[in-house]
Amino acid sequence: MTPTTRTLKLASAWLVVAAVACAVPAVLVAWWWVGAVVFGCLAVDFAWVVWSGFPGVERRLPGRFAMGEPGEVQLVLRNGGRAKMEVEVFDGIPQGAVAETLPWSGEVPALREIRVHYEAKLMERGEAEFGRVEVRRVSPWGFWKRRRKLGAAEKVKVYPNYEPVLRYALLAMQHRESPMGIVRRPRAGSSRDFHQLRDYRDGDPLVQIDWKASSRRQVLISRDYQEQRDQSIVFLLDTGRRMRAMDGGVPHFDHVLNAVLLVAHLALKQGDQVAVKSFGGSDRWLPPMKGAHAMPVLLNHLYDYQTTPAPSDFAGAVEQLMVRQRRRSLVILMTNLRGEDGKELLPALQVLGSKHLVLLASMMEGVVRDSIEQPVGSFEGALRFLAADRYVRERREILAELGASGILTMDSTAREFAVELANRYFDIKAAGRI
Secondary structure: OEEOHHHHHHHHHHHHHHHHHOOOHHHHHHHHHHHHHHHHHHHHHHHHHHHOOOOEEEEEOOOOEEOOOEEEEEEEEEEOOOOOEEEEEEEEOOOOOEOOOOOEEEEEOOOEEEEEEEEEEOOOOEEEEEEEEEEEEEOOOOOEEEEEEEOOOEEEEEEOOOHHHHHHHHHHHOOOOHHHOOOOOOOOHHHEEEEEEEEOOOOOOHHHEOHHHHHHHOOOEEEEEEEOOOOEEEEEEEOOHHHHOEEOOEEHHHHHHHHHHHHHHHHHHOOOEEEEEEEOOOOOEEEEEOOOOHHHHHHHHHOOOOOOOOOOOHHHHHHHHHHHOOOOOEEEEEEOOOHHHHHHHHHHHHHHHOOOEEEEEEEEOHHHHHHHHOOOOOHHHHHHHHHHHHHHHHHHHHHHHHHHOOOEEEEEEHHHHHHHHHHHHHHHHHHOOO
């Protein structure tokens, strides 16, 4: 039980009048009578709020949250008494979450229920817990507040922010993929399977004409092709300490997960299989899968992936993957390349490349790119430029060495990473290399 601002002001005014009352005996008697009335009101109001109850509280959460995206939460307040209740409500949102419209204050009518809606942004993936709801009951005359925690704690899943996947799907449905930066390049014949025969259309290449069918029907007939399907894509995810670097307020690993979801969505739409393997302090494996059900399964598998302070063991990851994935696949290793990785990374990827097609997708810190592109105007700026330039040159040397060994590579900042990886996937499909 705590006094309200009204109570404190009333008590302060009564004490200020006491200075005058002590000097004038007639006023002193009135001052005591006023004090007795005030004390009586405070006591009645106190007893009322102590003996009266609290509203019933029920929380209704959405099925899942997307990291950093607002999700609507509903609180149901039920008043079973015959008097209205004035309350203040603050939900037990998870640590780090943002709810701009809390706390809520208002009245719950007698024998009625009201619904309080607010939006919460959860900033970390994984399993989050909403604690019990804190309710403060205001006394009828507004002199006291009584606090109690009601309801039960509840857990909810926070998924990666896969909005780019949904946005791409909408664009693809409208045949407008270019606004996102994903370019569907012409497919080479080696990457396509025969689909059907159809009438010749202006612009069809001569190599696509089926001359035997054309001679039988006395009209030009073209062969129609579709992309090769049922190929395997394996995402090899680094969950070690290097993936904790921040870019735009979001860890590199979360940018990587968004890219995985986008490319997995594209691969599944192409009829390919998708698998996921983690390393660097964790060892989780999602076997290859395809079909309409695969995307929800993938989301449920990835939502609670977390980085660890462990180093990235590339050799161990390759050894485990070679045992688990025997079918030839496109293996996309997603990490943050370092200058000291060459001695361990090159032999490991050469072993992996003996059986699979390997793409090393490295994410560079945006601040490094900015340090190189910004003009140098001071001694500190010159030092920053030289350090960033050396860092980039070491990465390029390793990437060049890997490329000479037949390993595909890409090095991009978080902003372009997902779209560039999607385009690389289409390039590989176009070349028929899987």
